[in-house]
Amino acid sequence: MALIPGANHLRDHRLKRGGGLLTLALLLGLIFFFKHTKIMEFLNSKDIGSWSAAFIFIVLCVVTYTYSFVYAIKSRSKKDADSRRNGALHYAYKRFSANSLATFSAYLIVLMFIVAFLAPIIAPYDPHLINDVINTRYLSPSFTHLFGTDSLGRDLFSRALFGARISLSIGILSVLISMSLGTIYGAVAGYFGGVIDNILMRFVDVIMAFPIFFLMLLLVGVFDASILMLILILGFTSWAGTARYIRGEILSLREREFIESSRAIGLPAHLIIWHHLIPNALSPVLVSATLMVGGMIMAEAGLSFLGIGLRPPTPSWGNMISEGQEAVFTGWWIAFFPGLLLTITILSFNLLADGLRDALDTKTLMRKYV
Amino acid sequence: MLLEVTNLRTSFFLDNGELKAVDDISFSIEEKQTLAIVGESGCGKTVAAMSILNLVSLPGRIISGRVNFEGANLLELNNDKLCDIRGRKIGMVFQEPASSLNPVFTIGAQLRETLVRHTQLNKHEISARAIKLLGDMDFKEPENWVNAYPHQLSGGMKQRAAIALAMCTQPKLLIADEPTTALDVTVQAEILDLLKFLKEEHEMAMLLISHDLGVVAELADRVTVMYAGKQFENASLEHILTVAKHPYTQGLLKSMLHLDTINNDFLEVIPGSVPDLLDLPKGCSFHPRCSLKESICQEHVPKISLHKNNTLCACHLVTNQY
Structure with a gap:
């Protein structure tokens, strides 16, 4: 039993986690069965993208098997006695896993990420490969080309996988930048108050009054639209809302007695902000960050759709849709599949955010359990 | 004076x-x-x-x-x-024990933070001191309570934890x-x-x-x-x-x-x-x-x-x- 990942979880009636592990193990097994030559080849490859895909594949295999193996030999009673399991986060986790829709979205997102990172291994064709355009273009979806081919005869399934890689990393990384910036900025403004707060927040007002999308258009036009640049531009133009939000949270937290108490203990300002204010203000940030990932992916798609995002040979869901619009009537599938993936991803992120909000908000806890 | x-x-x-x-x-x-x-x-x-x-x-x-x-x-x-x-x-104890402790950290973490700030003890000594402090405040089994979060304590225990914090x-x-x-x-x-x-x-x-x-x-x-x-x-x-x-x-x-x-x-x-x-x-x-x-x-x-x-x-x- 212990050798099948997830089997022990299923036996203990932890169906979601067991199912997830089993699916993952099956997926990894299938990939290995069909693509092991490719993985070996990639491990020796100099191309960082291919090498990292093979590396991540191996790490995933190791993690999946060790996790279920350790679970199998560790007794459950010992786990429950662990005193660290009584924290607020643990309760939040319990509430989160009670929400099946959100858990499902979380699994879907994880799956999406795994597939995206393994894109070079999974992809049946080279996403840039063009040969024999006349015979291979506009092929409708079939078993040889799952998502069909585009006007240049490139395999859309492969392109969508590589596109997922780009769209997802842009979404996550730009949100990371924007959230860290906004959180620190808002916390400093809220904690110090007075003149500092006034100056910092008026600057935020100016940024918010700016039409952000046009600012993005301008910046993308000025700088070359590489992936890194796009992440930076998206991250640095969208932190103002977070900053304002965090500042509001901090303003109310600042008046609480435990902040007064930590000042009376003699903690310096940076420790009070870092250890006491930000952790207490973090749960709404987490929720809005998750919501924002969808927004960022959409913004990237929008920029690419307008033709000023990523330059065409690089696939992203946005420019794939944009290419598809030229041929909506001859090849509906060209825009349809990336659009579908985009919708599913953003929907998953929104549902995940919803679940996180319910799990982290103590007021919902009251409503549900008291 | x-x-x-x-x-x-x-x-x-x-x-x-x-x-x-x-x-x-x-x-x-x-x-x-x-x-x-x-x-x-x-x-x-x-x-x-x-x-x-x-x-x-x-x-x-x-x-x-x-x-x-x-x-x-x-x-x-x-x-x-x-x-x-x-x-x-100078230590200070506040009126409302429920709100004078940070709800997202354990009692022990808050004690340790103060000890790190004000003493030169090493990590091990600090953990031991945190437990001893709670023991001094009449906590039974202080080694379990250091890992408790404020919401798990009764009002009187919270105030005793807050006093421990002031007495660090x-x-x-x-x-x-x-x-x-x-x-x-x-x-x-x-x-x-x-x-x-x-x-x-x-x-x-x-x-x-x-x-x-x-x-x-x-x-x-x-x-x-x-x-x-x-x-x-x-x-x-x-x-x-x-x-x-x-x-x-x-x-x-x-x-x-x-x-x-x-x-x-x-x-x-x-x-x-x-x-x-x-x-x-x-x-x-x-x-x-x-x-x-x-x-x-x-x-x-x-x-x-x-x-x-x-x-x-x-x-x-x-x-x-x-």
């Missing part, structure tokens, strides 16, 4: 005027002595305590005065030095701002016993803020009575409880519940309530509620003056009687 506060004035500058929360207050605490500040709600007790540690935040401001602690004026120290004194030499570095002075007000009577007794024990064990001075003369009688050596931001009387505990002359102190004492007054139909109260600090009556701020008032009370603010037995009193009527 451990702490000497002279002519302290703290005001809040609000849209509709200057609110004098602490108006010219002076008192001092000797080593191992406990001073209690007594008064009704809203008369500036807490602001006075906050001013000592320079913790008053905007729109409040300390206008003038000196707070001498071990020879240094705390109000003139720079922020770094002040942070060294806060928590290391064995301060010379403990400021206890209504430490028992939010607790029920049996727990109050526990906390009082604990404070009394700590005071004697660590030979610590204490500034106790309370509106409860019962609590004050348990702990204090000296009492200062505040009303509407002003100091009315400052005397030893026996003096206050037996021969206090200020009409307000007398009123406070009379309105206390004694076992032998239970048979009487009414508890004596001071009529009226504390005046609006933005709109104080002319003359003595207590005169509208005072049963002994004379015409001079409505005209002139009484000055606080020294009387026999090292007693300070601010009342026009008391001057000649001592």
